[in-house]
Amino acid sequence: MAKEPVSMFFKLYCLTVMTLVAATYTVALRYTRTVSTEMYFSTTAVCITEVIKLFLSVIILAKETSSLGRLVASLRENVCGNPKELLKLSIPSVVYAVQNNMAFLALSNLDAAVYQVTYQLKIPCTALCTVLMLNRSLSKLQWFSVFMLCGGVTLVQWKPAETSNVQIEQNPFLGFVYIAVAVLCSGFAGVYFEKVLKSSDTSLWVRNIQMYLSGIIVTLAGVYASDGTRVIEKGFLYGYTPWVWFVIFLASVGGLYTSVVVKYTDNIMKGFSAAAAIVLSTAASVILFGLQITATFASGALLVCVSIYIYGLPKQDTTKLVTDTDVKNTKEKLIAV
Template sequence: MASSRLKYMSLGVLVFQTTSLVLTMRFSRTLQSEGPRYLASSAVVVAELLKILTCVLLVFKEHSYSMRALNSILRQEIAHKPIETLKLAIPSGIYTLQNNLLYVALSNLDAATYQVTYQLKILTTALFSVSMLGRRLGVYQWLSLLILMTGVAFVQWPSESAASEKEDLSAGSQVVGVTAVLVACCSSGFAGVYFEKILKESKQSVWVRNIQLGMFGLVFGLFGMLVYDGERVRESGMFQGYNTLTWTVVALQALGGLVIAAVIKYADNILKGFATSLSIILSTLISYFWLQDFEPTGVFFLGAVLVIVATFLYGYEAKPVPNPSRA
């Protein structure tokens, strides 16, 4: 009963986190306000720092709030195992790139189009799973990937309303947004499978692994911030343009990886697909009624339905048919 409660609680939090992050991030990047807009690279750095602190607290809780035990675990698993720790540098760097790309994508795409297109990460994850983990996909999964690609193609299909709005958009902004999403999908697929491979090859706590990821993510994030926004940071500081909405975005982004870890632990693929589909529907409705930056078309609606169907189908596992002769 408790595990069932945890399962649905983790999925509920996933729906809330996914939907809220996309909408608040989109709103924060398009909101017209006085003063400079916050730096996306800075938000990524702060999110990594929050993630590290949260994971440290979770490890602290796992060891009965003992500072001695926490110190021992961190030294044994991180400081004394440099090779194991360094393995996390690759996915961490890719995740840092991905997090920055999501800000680029939502600065140029409406929330609904972003949410549906980003589901292509299912395709990239599946392909990397086959090539890196030797995983075999069933007929339903291959069929779902075909439906997924068709659905995303429909979502990106140009419409008359989109053509008439081109004058209001900066040149190539739609292309920039879609390109950012596609690169993020590829990076998400590779980093996710690589991280899964590392988790399966070791017995370390998932929270300790997330601390290692966060450490490298913090270093890469700081480097990226200084390279791309160094001058602006020196002029107005790292926290320029921060407000309540910005801190909400940062907190939701930090929560993301931890929620996924909880879902992997307590739920299954079918329920995760249900949560993703519900998030797409909510994002589309809120993007249309609240943000008012999205006009749904029949082609978009068809594409979104296909993506939702594909998400469900990918998590479906055909049950073996019972043999009557053995009944």
């Protein structure tokens, strides 16, 4: 299926919003996991996020179809009358649910800046899944940037930057394990969803509704399995503050923008805004959490940012170069004759 023509301004707009949302979400989530108030259940927050994303997707689809009758017909055809597609989209729903819960656990043990840098391992993971699942190829320069990124993350984790304004007990190694799981989930689910999107002409928002419906069921099962007894005892919204609701809002908006970026640009491209998100998260961590930047952290973060930039450089179209050369040679021969 041919990709819809999209202006560069729209692409830049999407990536800019993604950058701001990613940085703010990470810092705000870290804050909610370090305050001294009663801790909320992360599983319920993930579930509510899925509900909000479903609600917003239905609203956008209603605007896209421009009439209530068409909206109902579309939902009846693609949701109620197509269980096979719902089952297909349940796969990324499960994986994304795991990924989102891992983010809460990781940010309970790692600073926002350390998390933001380490989480960029999703780029090589996504690249590998893209090669295996979408039959794309990477240039030698891109592979070099992937190894550079891994080296940068290794430096950051070798001696993580410390925070002075956080009193909770943390386990950096456990935080890294949680991020590793989230990275694997992000790479697979993102590419899988991209493959589903680009394999048919079905509306992006219909696909989102299919996925979020499955996601609600999956996350509710997660609430029951992980925190069922405590949720019944204390309540579904136990420990919720305005900051927790803000985190849920950012997660909902970020999820929708991720879908837009995957649909209209490329699944890997959303990782390129991470360099700016790293800078913003680091600055916020210094101000809010008293982050003490070490030489290894600074070097590793710089390597990650440079590797992301290199990875995003456009490939040289050798086919076009050969064609242009052949045309030029042919013209020269005609002139000579």
